[in-house]
Amino acid sequence: MIAETGLxxxxxxxxxxxxxxxxxxxxxxxxxxxxxxxxxxxLVQGVLTLIAxxxxxxxxxxxxxxxxxxxxxxxxxxxxxxxxxxxxGNHEGSMLMWVTILAVAGAFVALLAHRTxxxxxxxxxxxxxxxxxxxxxxxxxxxxxxxxxxxxxxxxQGLNPLLQDPGLAFHPPTxxxxxxxxxxxxxxxxxxxxxxxxxxxxxxxxxxWVLGAWVxxxxxxxxxxxxxxxxxxxxxxxxxxxxxxxxLMPWLAATALLHxxxxxxxxxxxxxxxxxxxxxxxxxSMVGTFLVRSGILTSVHAFAIDPERGTFLLALLxxxxxxxxxxxxxRAPALKEGAPFExxxxxxxxxxxxxxxxxxxxxxxxxxxxxxxxxxxxxEKISVGAPYFDAVAGPLALLxxxxxxxxxxxxxxxxxxxxxxxxxxxxxxxxxxxxxTIILWRDMHILPRLGLTVAAYLAAASILPxxxxxxxxxPLATWGMxxxxxxxxxxxxxxxxxxxxxxxxxxxxxxxxxxxxxPWSVQLASVTPTAGKNWTAxxxxxxxxxxxxxxxxxxxxxxxxxxxxxTNESAIRTFWNGQLYTVVGKQDQNGxxxxxxxxxxxxxxxxxxxxxxxxxGALALLGRLWRLVWRRRPRAEEWRQERYx
Amino acid sequence: MSRALRFAPFALLVLIIGAxxxxxxxxxxxxxxxxxxxxxxxxxxxAPILPNKPALDSSDLATGQPHLLNIFASWCIPxxxxxxxxxxxxxxxxxxxxxxxxDRPGDLSEFLARxxxxxxxxxxxxxxxxxxxxxxxxxxESFVVDGKGVIRYQQIGPIDRADVPMILAKLEQAx
Amino acid sequence: MRRLVMVLALIAAxxxxxxxxxxxxxxxxxxLPDPKQEARAEALMEQIRCLVCQGQSIADSDAExxxxxxxxxxxxxxxxxxxxxxxxxxxxxxxxxxxxxxxDEPAAWPLWLAPLALLxxxxxxxxxxxxxxxx
Numbered sequence: 001m002i003a004e005t006g007l008x009x010x011x012x013x014x015x016x017x018x019x020x021x022x023x024x025x026x027x028x029x030x031x032x033x034x035x036x037x038x039x040x041x042x043l044v045q046g047v048l049t050l051i052a053x054x055x056x057x058x059x060x061x062x063x064x065x066x067x068x069x070x071x072x073x074x075x076x077x078x079x080x081x082x083x084x085x086x087x088x089g090n091h092e093g094s095m096l097m098w099v100t101i102l103a104v105a106g107a108f109v110a111l112l113a114h115r116t117x118x119x120x121x122x123x124x125x126x127x128x129x130x131x132x133x134x135x136x137x138x139x140x141x142x143x144x145x146x147x148x149x150x151x152x153x154x155x156x157q158g159l160n161p162l163l164q165d166p167g168l169a170f171h172p173p174t175x176x177x178x179x180x181x182x183x184x185x186x187x188x189x190x191x192x193x194x195x196x197x198x199x200x201x202x203x204x205x206x207x208x209w210v211l212g213a214w215v216x217x218x219x220x221x222x223x224x225x226x227x228x229x230x231x232x233x234x235x236x237x238x239x240x241x242x243x244x245x246x247x248l249m250p251w252l253a254a255t256a257l258l259h260x261x262x263x264x265x266x267x268x269x270x271x272x273x274x275x276x277x278x279x280x281x282x283x284x285s286m287v288g289t290f291l292v293r294s295g296i297l298t299s300v301h302a303f304a305i306d307p308e309r310g311t312f313l314l315a316l317l318x319x320x321x322x323x324x325x326x327x328x329x330x331r332a333p334a335l336k337e338g339a340p341f342e343x344x345x346x347x348x349x350x351x352x353x354x355x356x357x358x359x360x361x362x363x364x365x366x367x368x369x370x371x372x373x374x375x376x377x378x379x380e381k382i383s384v385g386a387p388y389f390d391a392v393a394g395p396l397a398l399l400x401x402x403x404x405x406x407x408x409x410x411x412x413x414x415x416x417x418x419x420x421x422x423x424x425x426x427x428x429x430x431x432x433x434x435x436x437t438i439i440l441w442r443d444m445h446i447l448p449r450l451g452l453t454v455a456a457y458l459a460a461a462s463i464l465p466x467x468x469x470x471x472x473x474x475p476l477a478t479w480g481m482x483x484x485x486x487x488x489x490x491x492x493x494x495x496x497x498x499x500x501x502x503x504x505x506x507x508x509x510x511x512x513x514x515x516x517x518x519p520w521s522v523q524l525a526s527v528t529p530t531a532g533k534n535w536t537a538x539x540x541x542x543x544x545x546x547x548x549x550x551x552x553x554x555x556x557x558x559x560x561x562x563x564x565x566x567t568n569e570s571a572i573r574t575f576w577n578g579q580l581y582t583v584v585g586k587q588d589q590n591g592x593x594x595x596x597x598x599x600x601x602x603x604x605x606x607x608x609x610x611x612x613x614x615x616x617g618a619l620a621l622l623g624r625l626w627r628l629v630w631r632r633r634p635r636a637e638e639w640r641q642e643r644y645x
Numbered sequence: 646m647s648r649a650l651r652f653a654p655f656a657l658l659v660l661i662i663g664a665x666x667x668x669x670x671x672x673x674x675x676x677x678x679x680x681x682x683x684x685x686x687x688x689x690x691x692a693p694i695l696p697n698k699p700a701l702d703s704s705d706l707a708t709g710q711p712h713l714l715n716i717f718a719s720w721c722i723p724x725x726x727x728x729x730x731x732x733x734x735x736x737x738x739x740x741x742x743x744x745x746x747x748d749r750p751g752d753l754s755e756f757l758a759r760x761x762x763x764x765x766x767x768x769x770x771x772x773x774x775x776x777x778x779x780x781x782x783x784x785x786e787s788f789v790v791d792g793k794g795v796i797r798y799q800q801i802g803p804i805d806r807a808d809v810p811m812i813l814a815k816l817e818q819a820x
Numbered sequence: 821m822r823r824l825v826m827v828l829a830l831i832a833a834x835x836x837x838x839x840x841x842x843x844x845x846x847x848x849x850x851x852l853p854d855p856k857q858e859a860r861a862e863a864l865m866e867q868i869r870c871l872v873c874q875g876q877s878i879a880d881s882d883a884e885x886x887x888x889x890x891x892x893x894x895x896x897x898x899x900x901x902x903x904x905x906x907x908x909x910x911x912x913x914x915x916x917x918x919x920x921x922x923x924d925e926p927a928a929w930p931l932w933l934a935p936l937a938l939l940x941x942x943x944x945x946x947x948x949x950x951x952x953x954x955x
Contacts, residue, residue, distance in 0.1 A: 234880040241875055270949075276654070296668045298675060298874040307669050314669065318662045325655040332651045340951035348950050355942045362938040367931065369661070374927050376667050381677075382927055383869050385877070385920035392935050504862075506851050568882070588843040596849070650945075677871055680915045720840045747840035747884065772845040773888035780913035782871035782885070 003067050003146040006055025010096075010146075013048035013103060014136035016041050017129045020106075024126020028119070028194065035118055038125050039110045045132070046107030049100040056096055056145055060087040066152035069093060069145050075158040075562055077534040085169040086159045091293055091309070092145035094172060098289070099135045101180040106132065109184055109209075120202060123191030124184075131183055134316040142312050158562035161535070167227035175220030175247060179285035181213025182254055186282035189275045190324055193331045198271045203264035206278070208624050210261055214254045215617040221247050222610030233568035233583045235502070235598045237606060240389045243301035245368045246288030252361040253281035256354040258617075263350050266412060270347075271335040273354065276328060283321045284361075290317055296372065342414040349407035356400045363392050394447050401454045401492060404485050405461030422464055430457030444500045451496030459489035476623025484616025491609025497602040508592040518599030519546040520580060527584070527593055535560045540584040540593060542571070549575070555584040579603050676801045679780025679788075686714075686794050689775045691768025694745050695754055701742055701768030707794030711819040712740045713812070714788040715764070716776055718748050719756035721784040727803035731763040734809060739816060743767040746776050746784055787812075791819035839884060847894040848887030854898075861894050864903040867921040868893070868910060877920060 020041045027034040059067045061084050063076045073090045074083055087093045106128040109121070139145070188206045192198045224247065229237040238244065257277040263270045291297055294310025341347040367384045374382050405426060409419045433456040437449050462485035466474055503518035514523045525541040537558040544551050553571035560567070573580045578601035585594030681687075686703050693700035706712050715731060717724045731741050743764040745753055748771070757764075770776055779788065782801075789798040789812065797819045804812060852858040865879035872883035878890055896906050910918050922928035 232880065233882070236880055239876065239880070290665075294669060296665070296673065310669050314662065314665055318658075321658055322655065322662075325658055329651040329655055337949075340949055343950055351946050351949055355939075355946060359935065359938045359942055363935050366934045369664070370931055372668055373664055376664050378927065380927055381915060381917040382922065383917050383920050384922060384931065385867075385869070387867050387921040388931060392932075396935070504851070506849050508850060566882075585849060586843060594844070594849045675874065677914055677917055680911075680913060718840060747842045749842065771842060772891060773885055774892065777885075777889060777892060777910075778913065782914070 002055050002058050002062075003064070003148065006052040006059075007144070007146040009048045009051040009055065010099075010136065010140060013045045013052065014133065014140060016045040016048065017103070017132040017136060020045065020129035021126050021133065024122055024129065027122045028126075033118070034122060038122060042103075042107045042110035042125055042128075045129075046104040049103040053096055053100040056087050056093060057084055059146075060084055060093075063156070064152075065154070065156055066149055068147045068149040071149050071153055071156045073156065073159055075156040075534070077155075077562070078159060078164065079533055081166075081169060082159055082164045086163070088172050088176075089159055089163045089168055091306075092139070092143045094176070095135070095139055095143050096145050097173065097176055098180055099132065099139055101176055102128070102132050102135060102183055105181060105184050105209075106187075109187075117195070117197055117201070119195045120188070120191045120197045123194045124187040125191075127187035127190040127194075128183065131187065131320065134320065138309075138312050138316065142309050158534070158560070160563065161558070161560040161565050161567050162231060164534075164560075165227065165231060167223065167231070171220055171223045171227055174216050174223060178213050178215075178217030178220050178254075179247075179250060179282075179288070181209060181216060182250060182278075182282040182285050184209040185213070185254075185257065185278040186324070189278035190327060193275060193327050196331065196334055198264075198275060198335055200265050200268045203261045203274065207258075207261050207265060208621060210254060210258050210278075211617055211621040211624065214251070214258055215614050215621060217247070217251050217254060218610060218614040218617065221251060222607050222614065225610070226607045230570050230572055230581075231567075233570050233596070235504075235581055235600065237498075237603075240367075240386050241299050241301060242297040242368050243288070243292050243299045245364050246284075246291050249361055249364055250281055250284040250288060252357050252364070253277055253284050256357040256361070257281050259350045259353055259357075263347055267338070267347060269338050269341070270351070271337060272328075272332055273351075275335070277354070279321070279324045279328065283317070283324070286313075286317045286320065290314055291368075297368070344410065344415045344419075346407065346410040346412050346415070349403065349410050352403060353400065353407060356396060356403070360393050360396050360400075363396075364389065367392075390447070398447075398450055398454050401458050401488060404488060405458050405464075408462075408465045408481060408485065423461055426457045426460035426464070429460050430454065432456070441500065448496040448500035451492050451499075455489045455492035455496065458492070459486060462486040462489060476626065477620045480616045480618070480620025480623060482616070483619060484613045487609045487612025487614075487616055489609070490605050490612055491607075494602055494605030494607075494609055498600055498606065501601045502603070503599045505595075505597040507595055507597075508588050508590075509595050510590075510592045513592075515595065515597060517580075517597040518601075520544050520597075520599055521546070522582070522595075522597055524593060524595065527587075530556070532558075534562065537569070538584070540582075540595070542582055542595075544573070544580055544582075551580070553580065553582045555582045557584050557586065574604055577601055677782045678801065679782075679796075679799050681780050681796050682799055684796060686788075686790055686796055687778045689768075689778065691744065691770060691775060694748060694750055694767055694769035695757075696750075698764065699766045701744060701766045703794065705742065705766060706790045707792070709792040710740065711792055711797075711816045712742050712790045713816065714742050714744065714790055716744045716746060716779070716781050716784055716786045716788075718746045718784050719752040720748070723803040724785045725756075725760055727785050728757075728760040728763060730804050730806055730809065732761050733806070734804075734812065735763040737809075737813060739813070740765055744770050744775060746770045746773055789815045789819055844884070844887040845891035847891040847898075849890075850894075852894055852898055857897050858894075860903055861897040864897070864906060865890055865893055867907070867919060869918050869920055871914070871918070 020038060023034045023038050023041065026032055059070055060074055063070060063074060063083060065071045069090065069092050074086050088097045106125060109128065110125055185206055188202065192202050225237045229235065257274065260270050260274040260277050264274045290310065290313040292301060293313060295307060296310065341351065367388055370384050371382050374380055405423065406419065409422055430453045434453040437444055437452055462482055465478055466482055505515055505517040507515050509515055509524040511524055511526055514521055522542050522544040525543050527538055527540045530537050530539045535558045537556040539554050539556045542553045544553060551573050553573055555571035556569040558567050558569055568583050568585065570581060570583045578599060581598040581600060583596040585596065587593050686706050688703045690702045691700055706714060713734060735741055741763045745767055748769065785803050787800040787804055788796050791797050798815045852861060862879060866877045868878045868889065870876050870878050870881040870883055870886045872885050873881050878886040893906060907919055916923055922931050
């Protein structure tokens with residue numbers, strides 16, 4: 001009954017999306033005021049999808065095995081949180097989550113939009129409806145989450161043990177909120193291109209949505225990286241896996257879009273660029289969805305391989321992005337740009353920033369799809385992975401980080417003051433750190449060395465916008481910018497430290513034996529069997545000490561019967577100056593146990609930096625929303641204030 | 646903005662979609678094939694794993710008549726049905742040589758007793774070294790080797806009953 | 821499902837149905853005593869693609885074959901071979917697919933040209949947006 005309710009709600013929502021689209025066509029053709037109707041339709045559509053999603057969560061929570069999806073992905077022995085989170089740990093469920101967010105976002109746009117013109121809002125809502133229609137069709141025709149199984153089996157096939165982790169409760173929903181949040185930017189861009197109203201007003205209306213989606217995307221990617229780090233058991237945090245790249249590409253586009261929107265909002269310039277970036281950002285989200293579900297790229301992340309579904313998604317992608325690109329091509333001449341920017345100005349800084357971000361985006365895109373192209377053309381199989389991406393994206397990222405220190409100090413229109421003077425201290429700091437690394441660690445690789453240098457410089461430079469005035473009177477948006485840019489420096493320190501200072505020990509130890517890793521002595525005290533709700537394991541007790549500190553760690557090697565899999569549960573201890581990361585493996589023929597031990601100084605700064613970047617964005621969003629609440633319209637003084645922000 | 650520039654993104658999209666359509670329509674072969682087809686079998690000398698079964702040396706594959714080199718293991722599930730097909734091939738006069746990857750004598754003799762034994766010789770490869778030197782990436786795999794010891798064909802995955810005529814033909818060509 | 825080993829191993833956890841129960845090779849999970857050799861071995865292992873999981877390097881893989889390949893790499897490095905030789909030996913048997921580090925063959929040139937091309941195209945696209953004052 002619940003499943004059928006969900007399915008019915010989904011059908012109704014699809015019908016409403018169709019209606020919403022029709023309303024848009026009517027409004028654009030005849031100028032009728034459809035605002036009220038649209039608002040209601042969008043709202044009800046949002047509510048209906050929430051009902052459908054709630055229905056799915058319910059059947060999973062109840063372990064209703066008569067629903068095929070529950071049988072395939074769940075079992076009654078699972079802990080409750082994974083029963084519920086398992087609803088989106090599969091293709092159909094996550095697609096339903098996607099569509100729900102799409103509809104709910106549309107509802108909020110309808111409710112809150114009063115800053116753009118009525119015509120553009122209606123056009124945007126129509127675009128959102130068309131997006132939703134395609135995905136409703138995909139769900140209802142090719143990926144029905146509510147399909148029944150008869151007769152209902154007694155128990156299910158269980159959830160992949162790698163997914164039975166708190167990360168599953170957090171990482172996919174955050175990511176999807178980000179991906180699909182970008183759909184609003186896409187819809188606004190399409191709507192504005194249709195009505196021709198691409199201006200600073202549009203930018204200010206789009207900005208909170210882009211900021212919100214970007215913050216969530218940043219959090220989602222950071223969380224995913226940490227999850228992979230502790231789950232996969234080898235201490236890596238980014239693998240340039242095609243699916244990871246699929247999440248990075250929308251993020252890069254969204255970052256560029258975020259900065260471009262500021263130019264459009266403040267100066268009414270970069271119209272074509274901003275619209276193009278808004279289209280590309282959500283296009284990248286769709287490309288990501290396609291890559292993960294079509295089976296054309298191998299990845300640890302991939303859902304079940306199904307070329308049929310892949311074809312459907314590719315068709316949606318081709319239609320949506322193709323139509324948007326054609327619309328852009330037709331309407332671009334109508335976008336009047338103003339005078340060119342001065343060389344030394346914030347506008348130019350932002351253009352260069354976007355240029356580099358776009359180049360990195362292009363590199364990730366090319367690298368991910370290149371093996372496919374080569375195989376299509378010559379049949380040869382090549383592999384593109386970390387060695388390529390690190391070598392190419394790394395230096396570009398460092399260059400960008402250096403420019404991030406300068407940009408915020410530049411004034412709009414034209415910077416006449418000597419900005420480089422303000423950067424003397426940061427530069428000095430960077431050079432000092434460089435000298436220290438050369439003296440103390442001769443063998444360090446060039447990239448981590450430069451990483452530490454640039455991080456030191458950027459940490460100081462990012463704070464400069466708050467100096468020279470009372471920081472407490474600076475707008476929240478400025479604080480947000482400072483925190484986010486500082487976060488980049490923090491993450492950079494973490495990455496460089498991990499690359500340069502990690503110690504690794506792989507060995508086979510007998511109980512009682514002592515191993516060393518970095519400054520730590522680690523003793524394998526004992527190995528005992530243990531069990532959990534749906535698994536059995538051997539648990540090693542490790543006693544580690546570096547002199548002053550003494551800790552115990554208990555890594556496990558687990559066996560899940562349903563589906564039969566072995567995993568490693570790493571044991572990690574976090575200290576102020578690093579993490580002790582331990583993994584226990586199999587036993588060898590002499591009774592010794594495989595141990596993998598790492599001492600990773602300052603590695604947590606990677607994710608702390610990511611969190612700071614997200615927090616910065618959230619602060620900026622708060623600042624913008626605050627202004628929205630007080631209904632302040634940008635005036636001359638405010639605009640002038642932004643010069644120093 | 647010139648017309649070429651405005652339509653460039655769309656043109657690029659068409660190219661990319663084209664490539665993706667191609668990719669979806671041609672079945673993806675995720676197997677990694679050995680590049681040694683047409684090249685001689687690398688020299689190796691494996692120890693015996695069963696007392697009543699001679700060991701396998703690369704020179705045993707260059708005796709003037711073609712051989713079917715089968716890489717298998719007792720813990721490999723598709724190998725169970727493949728062994729019966731190999732016995733059919735043996736009945737056709739094919740010389741089947743085996744390399745047991747990561748196997749124990751006890752498990753292997755039990756496997757052969759239960760499922761049948763088509764092998765002339767079986768070499769023991771406890772750490773996959775010879776498997777790697779052949780460019781093989783999993784079990785089961787089979788190689789058609791001609792009389793001079795040159796690899797003519799690689800079969801990835803078990804040999805099904807339906808594949809028997811094809812394998813026999815390849816062995817004929819390798820004569 | 822012809823290759824249970826391949827398909828099930830699309831997830832990083834080791835699928836039990838397709839594993840031998842022999843212990844891993846000696847050098848698959850031990851470090852070489854000479855730290856410089858170990859560093860070279862690890863650098864190479866991070867560039868060799870795992871044949872089973874296909875989405876990871878053999879340095880990050882729990883698959884048995886990956887362990888045996890790590891053992892092979894370490895033994896050969898300890899015996900004095902340099903990483904390029906070992907990579908070449910593997911490419912001879914598996915093709916360029918096995919190396920994550922793009923080789924210097926013509927098929928890989930566009931990869932290295934791409935960043936430069938993208939930078940130039942991007943710079944050209946923005947040239948009219950920025951006015952350089954003379955003096």
